[in-house]
Amino acid sequence: MNQFKYNVDPSIDKVFIYGFGFTGKWLTSNIDRKVDGFIDTDIKKKGEKFNGVEVFSYEDAKNFVDPKTEIIISTVDIFDVVPLIDKLDKQKVTPIGYFLDNTKANNNTTGEQDEYIEYSLRTVEYSHKNYRDKNKLFIRSLDLMITERCSLKCQDCSNLMQYYKSPKNMDFEDLKKEMKIVCEKFDFINEIRLIGGEPFMNKEIYKILEWLCEFKKFEKIVIYTNATIPLKEDYSDILQNNKIIFSITDYGSLSKNTKVVTDFLDKYKIPYRIHTPEYWTDSGRLVYENNNKTPAELKEFFSDCCAKNLYTVLGEKIYRCPFVANADNLKAIPNDKNNYVSIHDTKENIKNHLYNTEYLPGCNYCKGRSFESVEIKPAIQTKRIFDYKKLQD
Ligand code: SF4
Ligand code: SF4
Incomplete structure (x- = not known):
């Protein structure tokens, strides 16, 4: 089985996951430290919580993202999100799909079937990896x-x-x-x-x-x-x-x-x-x-x-x-x-x-x-x- 754990660089102060979808929720249990929040473009999700992690709007994010923040992209529509994140003053942006490789659901606390989570992870993986290939x-x-x-x-x-x-x-x-x-x-x-x-x-x-x-x-x-x-x-x-x-x-x-x-x-x-x-x-x-x-x-x-x-x-x-x-x-x-x-x-x-x-x-x-x-x-x-x-x- 392909065990997955994303390790955050110790120089990072705050970690936010962009996207309150299945992959984002799954990541909260497959990352080596506590996540400080979700950011989502859809303001209807603002205030929702998963695994104790709260969702903030993009407008909120402008106030608390700083040069020691890492933003992990978990959405499939990466091309819509990157221009927004570019405007934030952060240290690091990580499209999580680059790190996925037919990854298994492993530590799945989302309440969804493992097969469904694996399909979601694969979708993010394909979207992020193909985003790099403009041809x-x-x-x-x-x-x-x-x-x-x-x-x-x-x-x-x-x-x-x-x-x-x-x-x-x-x-x-x-x-x-x-x-x-x-x-x-x-x-x-x-x-x-x-x-x-x-x-x-x-x-x-x-x-x-x-x-x-x-x-x-x-x-x-x-x-x-x-x-x-x-x-x-x-x-x-x-x-x-x-x-x-x-x-x-x-x-x-x-x-x-x-x-x-x-x-x-x-x-x-x-x-x-x-x-x-x-x-x-x-x-x-x-x-x-x-x-x-x-x-x-x-x-x-x-x-x-x-x-x-x-x-x-x-x-x-x-x-x-x-x-x-x-x-x-x-x-x-x-x-x-x-x-x-x-x-x-x-x-x-x-x-x-x-x-x-x-x-x-x-x-x-x-x-x-x-x-x-x-x-x-x-x-x-x-x-x-x-x-x-x-x-x-
Ligand atoms: S159930 Fe049928 S009518 Fe209702 S939203 Fe879906 S497609 Fe449209
Ligand atoms: S792309 Fe234009 S036509 Fe299509 S749903 Fe959006 S606003 Fe409506």
């Missing part, structure tokens, strides 16, 4: 939307399912063509996130999974489900592939089959994480007022958004976020080539859109998803199909 086309995750259908009808779904009048599944043959091209263009994709709607609404999901598992270009396939649809015993062998992992949102009484699904996963030793809906904000609405923001305003809007790196492939295009992907799919925003990059485009142009975009024209039609957005009650159900303006032919 590669690497992304941490790619959302693959295999259906517009959902078994729930949340009025504030940030993927805009509440706007689809005749939702449909993605055609398997089209998906194969699309993903073959994607795999030719990318050097590596750490994980494919299978999403919808509810991905199990697409009855071909098992065939899709079996086919996707053959690809070496991605390490994991994460299935995002609301646990309303029981899994099929007949396909348990497909789900036991070590690439597959589940992320289950437990919507309480709405998630009718949570126990059935988790019993199945336990029985076949398929790793998963189960959680209640987290940090919902008022971002699931198409906006048709004030659609003339200046480029400077749009840049700020985009820069503050927590969803701008949720790369999504849909209709042979790669988008920066699921909002624009679905708004364009619905034809609810004007057609603008700056909202996406075609999978048929050159590797250089794909890289440019994914790494260097400063804003999307589609941000004009979005309420935004900044870390400072107010939380709303999650998963309020509606029977209504929401209206929108059709702005494309």
Whole structure:
């Protein structure tokens, strides 16, 4: 077993972990001294604690980080965090992924399954190591939307399912063509996130999974489900592939089959994480007022958004976020080539859109998803199909 312990230089006075996620929490028990705090860009996490270690906002950090402080980066979106940390007067910055090497969960006090923690550590490892290699086309995750259908009808779904009048599944043959091209263009994709709607609404999901598992270009396939649809015993062998992992949102009484699904996963030793809906904000609405923001305003809007790196492939295009992907799919925003990059485009142009975009024209039609957005009650159900303006032919 690959034992891990991070040793802090004795010349350091204070140690902070940037990122209050699984890797950050795990690190508190796998470091050779007491951590002085977490720093997180998401101010909704401020004041939370884990292992007795408190979360501070980035603004707070400006007051207590000094030239004898070490900041250990534990987030996957290292490219968003480094420019912020650069502005702080610290002694040392350590991307922890450089020190991970297929590391085992070992001393795991997070309450999550060891397999889930190991997957998180591996994601951080890949993200940090590939961040150094500017020649590669690497992304941490790619959302693959295999259906517009959902078994729930949340009025504030940030993927805009509440706007689809005749939702449909993605055609398997089209998906194969699309993903073959994607795999030719990318050097590596750490994980494919299978999403919808509810991905199990697409009855071909098992065939899709079996086919996707053959690809070496991605390490994991994460299935995002609301646990309303029981899994099929007949396909348990497909789900036991070590690439597959589940992320289950437990919507309480709405998630009718949570126990059935988790019993199945336990029985076949398929790793998963189960959680209640987290940090919902008022971002699931198409906006048709004030659609003339200046480029400077749009840049700020985009820069503050927590969803701008949720790369999504849909209709042979790669988008920066699921909002624009679905708004364009619905034809609810004007057609603008700056909202996406075609999978048929050159590797250089794909890289440019994914790494260097400063804003999307589609941000004009979005309420935004900044870390400072107010939380709303999650998963309020509606029977209504929401209206929108059709702005494309
Ligand atoms: S947020 Fe609700 S409607 Fe949207 S995909 Fe999830 S369960 Fe379905
Ligand atoms: S449209 Fe812009 S602001 Fe809205 S979620 Fe996407 S990137 Fe964020």
